[in-house]
Amino acid sequence: MRSSLLALSLLLSTTAFAADTPAPAGDAPPAKAKEEAAKPDPDVAAASVEEDAQPKKRSISMRDRSLSYTVTPGHLTIRDDDGAPKASMFYVAYTVDNGRGPVRPVTFLFNGGPGSSTMWLHMGSFGPVKVDASLPETVQGPPFRYGANPDTLLDVSDLVFIDAPTTGLSRPLGKAESKDFFGVDKDLDAFGRTIQRYLTKYGRWNSPKFIIGESYGTTRAAGLSTALADRGVQLNGIVLVSTVLNFNSFNGDQSMVNFLPTYATNAWYHGKVAEPKPDLMSWVAEAKAFAAGPYAAALQKGAAITEAEKQSIAQQMARLTGLSEAYILRSNLRVNPDRFERELLRDRRQIIGRIDSRYVGTDADAAGEKPSYDAQAAAITGAFAGALNDYLFRDLGYKTPLSYRPNNYAGIGEDWNFQHKSVEGQQLAVDTSADLAAAMRGNPRMKLLSVNGLYDLATPFFGADYDIGHMALEPQITANIRYTYYPAGHMMYTDPGSARQLKADLADFYASAQ
Numbered sequence: 001m002r003s004s005l006l007a008l009s010l011l012l013s014t015t016a017f018a019a020d021t022p023a024p025a026g027d028a029p030p031a032k033a034k035e036e037a038a039k040p041d042p043d044v045a046a047a048s049v050e051e052d053a054q055p056k057k058r059s060i061s062m063r064d065r066s067l068s069y070t071v072t073p074g075h076l077t078i079r080d081d082d083g084a085p086k087a088s089m090f091y092v093a094y095t096v097d098n099g100r101g102p103v104r105p106v107t108f109l110f111n112g113g114p115g116s117s118t119m120w121l122h123m124g125s126f127g128p129v130k131v132d133a134s135l136p137e138t139v140q141g142p143p144f145r146y147g148a149n150p151d152t153l154l155d156v157s158d159l160v161f162i163d164a165p166t167t168g169l170s171r172p173l174g175k176a177e178s179k180d181f182f183g184v185d186k187d188l189d190a191f192g193r194t195i196q197r198y199l200t201k202y203g204r205w206n207s208p209k210f211i212i213g214e215s216y217g218t219t220r221a222a223g224l225s226t227a228l229a230d231r232g233v234q235l236n237g238i239v240l241v242s243t244v245l246n247f248n249s250f251n252g253d254q255s256m257v258n259f260l261p262t263y264a265t266n267a268w269y270h271g272k273v274a275e276p277k278p279d280l281m282s283w284v285a286e287a288k289a290f291a292a293g294p295y296a297a298a299l300q301k302g303a304a305i306t307e308a309e310k311q312s313i314a315q316q317m318a319r320l321t322g323l324s325e326a327y328i329l330r331s332n333l334r335v336n337p338d339r340f341e342r343e344l345l346r347d348r349r350q351i352i353g354r355i356d357s358r359y360v361g362t363d364a365d366a367a368g369e370k371p372s373y374d375a376q377a378a379a380i381t382g383a384f385a386g387a388l389n390d391y392l393f394r395d396l397g398y399k400t401p402l403s404y405r406p407n408n409y410a411g412i413g414e415d416w417n418f419q420h421k422s423v424e425g426q427q428l429a430v431d432t433s434a435d436l437a438a439a440m441r442g443n444p445r446m447k448l449l450s451v452n453g454l455y456d457l458a459t460p461f462f463g464a465d466y467d468i469g470h471m472a473l474e475p476q477i478t479a480n481i482r483y484t485y486y487p488a489g490h491m492m493y494t495d496p497g498s499a500r501q502l503k504a505d506l507a508d509f510y511a512s513a514q
Contacts, residue, residue: 062150074092096155108211126153211235246431260295288462356488
């Protein structure tokens with residue numbers, strides 16, 4: 001189970017784009033391979049136990065006003081319970097002095113993976129600087145365009161972007177090794193200590209506190225809801241962007257139910273539905289009703305389903321998803337996401353993206369079962385990595401002997417432990433919805449916002465609805481939960497129209513949570 005869950009989770013990240021490293025020929029490793037592997041990594045050894053901060057004063061012209069702020073890239077040192085250093089955690093903080101001092105809201109943001117840095121949220125979402133990846137196509141080569149973000153959240157809250165241990169510029173310290181952070185609970189401990197340290201170092205314990213996590217970062221955010229409460233950190237609100245809380249929901253028939261409405265939105269976007277084309281949200285509502293009703297009931301019958309029932313369901317699926325009845329029947333009514341990405345536009349010899357299925361690409365084998373790469377990740381990864389390095393090291397002039405790691409998938413490999421000690425006991429596969437539910441019961445004033453992309457084939461929006469809707473909360477607590485949907489993918493904030501609406505939705509959410 002662990003290996004299959006790891007493979008799945010790596011694809012959840014917005015950076016699931018890397019060529020496989022070829023194995024050496026023959027049975028024996030290259031000469032001196034073990035000796036080289038045993039040597040300390042100079043990029044890790046260069047990390048310092050001394051905390052640093054290198055602030056710069058900046059300003060941004062927004063749509064209706066100018067905003068002055070301080071941007072501070074730096075490292076925080078987190079320590080174990082005995083005071084020994086564990087990791088140097090890299091962050092970039094954006095703060096505004098508007099007279100509110102320590103009671104201005106502060107938001108901690110991170111991506112997921114596991115194994116992804118927070119490059120994506122930092123350079124693409126709510127900060128004052130943003131990469132131009134506004135079109136669902138390959139970003140033009142360097143020089144990459146980045147500049148003022150008109151939809152920054154900085155006018156609402158201070159922002160602290162944190163890189164996970166071993167990614168970005170975050171590194172182990174002292175006797176700690178990379179593997180000491182490779183697990184659900186190890187990761188939660190590191191982020192909990194980092195947030196606690198930031199609050200102490202910068203005197204922000206009395207500030208309204210928010211968390212924004214994306215993809216596996218939503219798994220982390222939900223787990224942190226109780227982990228931080230145990231440390232005395234009370235949150236005002238949590239924003240889940242492209243949600244996965246329960247890793248068990250990627251297995252079995254419920255997974256098929258969760259993905260079907262996203263298949264329907266893709267068929268709509270790529271012109272695979274009958275004319276006249278219906279309104280998008282009406283189409284979504286119809287797909288949800290079919291998925292939760294007739295489709296779920298048919299799958300639950302298992303081998304007891306009749307041929308006539310199969311045929312009826314296949315016909316309805318074909319109309320909604322753009323796939324042929326024959327293909328759906330051959331798939332036993334269960335079309336996995338990777339097969340859908342390959343099959344939807346097979347007649348055009350194209351594949352669609354997983355992270356954002358508005359993106360299309362081509363494959364060497366037009367008859368293949370699944371895509372060999374993610375068209376969206378291929379289209380934007382270079383731009384984000386290039387822009388971040390230019391912004392951080394040239395524009396901000398940040399000084400460090402370390403190199404920025406957009407991800408550390410190769411380092412994590414098979415070592416990530418998906419078990420989790422939740423509030424309900426030990427889990428073999430993580431489900432932090434239980435932690436989040438417990439935190440919301442313990443703090444009934446905390447608000448939750450679920451942010452979803454309609455063209456996201458990594459974390460389907462109907463799956464987020466299902467996980468959050470099954471947290472067994474009382475109606476007065478459920479009233480604290482909001483859901484929003486955008487005509488874009490996993491990283492809906494890269495789409496200009498979605499980004500503007502998301503900013504407005506977040507501003508309303510923050511106002512309701514203070």
